[in-house]
Amino acid sequence: MTPSLKAAVSAAGLALAAFVAPMADAASRLKDIVDIEGVRENQLIGYGLVVGLNGTGDSLRNSPFTKQSLEAMLERLGVNTREQNLNTKNVAAVMVTAYLPPFATNGSRIDVSVSSLGDAKSLQGGTLLVTPLLGADGSVYAVGQGPVTAGGFAASGDSGTSVTKNVPTNARISNGALIEREIGFDLSDQRSIRLALRNPDFTTAQRIAVTINAYMGVDLAVVSDPATIRLVCPPNYDMTTLLSEIEGLVVEPDQPARIVIDEGTGVIVMGENVRVSTVAIAQGNLTIQVSEQPAVSQPAPFSEGQTTVVPQTGVQVLEDGTGLAVVEGGVPLRELVDGLNALGVTPRDMISILQALKTAGALQADIEVM
Numbered sequence: 001m002t003p004s005l006k007a008a009v010s011a012a013g014l015a016l017a018a019f020v021a022p023m024a025d026a027a028s029r030l031k032d033i034v035d036i037e038g039v040r041e042n043q044l045i046g047y048g049l050v051v052g053l054n055g056t057g058d059s060l061r062n063s064p065f066t067k068q069s070l071e072a073m074l075e076r077l078g079v080n081t082r083e084q085n086l087n088t089k090n091v092a093a094v095m096v097t098a099y100l101p102p103f104a105t106n107g108s109r110i111d112v113s114v115s116s117l118g119d120a121k122s123l124q125g126g127t128l129l130v131t132p133l134l135g136a137d138g139s140v141y142a143v144g145q146g147p148v149t150a151g152g153f154a155a156s157g158d159s160g161t162s163v164t165k166n167v168p169t170n171a172r173i174s175n176g177a178l179i180e181r182e183i184g185f186d187l188s189d190q191r192s193i194r195l196a197l198r199n200p201d202f203t204t205a206q207r208i209a210v211t212i213n214a215y216m217g218v219d220l221a222v223v224s225d226p227a228t229i230r231l232v233c234p235p236n237y238d239m240t241t242l243l244s245e246i247e248g249l250v251v252e253p254d255q256p257a258r259i260v261i262d263e264g265t266g267v268i269v270m271g272e273n274v275r276v277s278t279v280a281i282a283q284g285n286l287t288i289q290v291s292e293q294p295a296v297s298q299p300a301p302f303s304e305g306q307t308t309v310v311p312q313t314g315v316q317v318l319e320d321g322t323g324l325a326v327v328e329g330g331v332p333l334r335e336l337v338d339g340l341n342a343l344g345v346t347p348r349d350m351i352s353i354l355q356a357l358k359t360a361g362a363l364q365a366d367i368e369v370m
Contacts, residue, residue: 030195030208031247034229037194038185042100044141044177048131049073050092050114050148056121056168057092063118066093073129092120096131096144098177106182109175112144122168124150133177144177188238193231200227203254211249257365259354264370266347268354274365276357289316290335 049069050057058066070091071081098112114128126148133142152166187193197205202223209221209229220242222230233239257273291314299305313335357363 027250027252029247030211030249030251033199033204033251033253034195034197034208036243037196038187038190039102041102042135042141042183044098044100044133044135046096046131046133046144047117048094048096048114048144049129050094050116050120050123050126051090051129053090053092053120053123053126055089056124057089057126058116058118058120059089060086060091063093066091066118069093092123092126093117094123094128096128096133096177098133098142098144100135100141100179100183102183103185103187104179104182106179108179110142110177110179112173112176114148114171114173116169120169122150122152123148123171124152124168126171128173128176139181141181141183142177142179144173146173146176148173148176187243188240190239191233193233193239193243194224195221195229195231197227197229199253199255200225201254201256202226204251205229207254208251211251212246215246215249258368259363259365260368260370261351261354262370263348263351266351268347268350270365274363277362277364290314291316 047069049066060067060070067086070086070088074081094114094116096112096114098110100110104110112128112133114123116123128145128148131144132140133144135141148171150168150171152164152168152170195208197208205223205226205228209223212221212229212231213219216234218234220232220234222232224230231242233242255271255273257271257275259268259270259274261268293312293314295310295312297308297310299307315335354363355367358365358367
């Protein structure tokens, strides 16, 4: 990366940019903005052992659960070590987690995550032994086993110097679990179903219902609340066929005016519907004035043109001003942001200004602090 490109990236990270996309670009497919009732993942969890570690496993003296698990496993295999002094460091007790996807069938494979429980230094190079994965009802839905892949590593010397990259005690096994039990759910036999909006909104819910009804030519979708749309299957359809036809319909979601602030990192994200009312702003000895002065464009004589109003926005920066600058009339917040960025205001100062605007009642948006 060139120095100029690095500087540009750094400047972009410090400044707040206002992104305004065309309305058509905001349209989304139905499958991307709603969840279907009953079609969801299920969490699985299990306890197991990872073996074959190169001296980076649990210390059996400090991890009694690892010792008990190792003794129980060896006993099931016909090896009695109950009265023996085990001092191996190539075994680690781990928690294994996975997600059972909807409509998964017996014999399918899923990825699993492996996380150390004891004081193991790294899971790199280890192998997970057979581990049953249980659901919330206590039943076994999958069995995991296989060599683990750690995304980091740890190395140390006799002097105590060590190097660690990422988290070597977390690992994954791609296709490491075999599904042994299915979750029964016959979607095609359902005569009605609910669609749940991922971002509840009255306007978006109504647009979805109108789009579905217009496409099907009959009223099948009814808005129950801002987050739920009830869909009825017509007599000549099954639910699977109906969903496959409507999930690609394009709907434009409506988003409330909202500003999300992360004070820890100085990140500010705002929606395009955020507006600022008439207000006076001063930041230290810096004053920003945003004004709207529409101009009228007249066509030439006998040109059969039309008179149009052309918006003209003026952003003025007063560095030595002692008074307040008044913003005449409501203007989009992005114009205020342009003035703040021109002054080099830090993200933390910008956060304070936005919060002060909200307190003064001049900011028509909700502020959410992460």
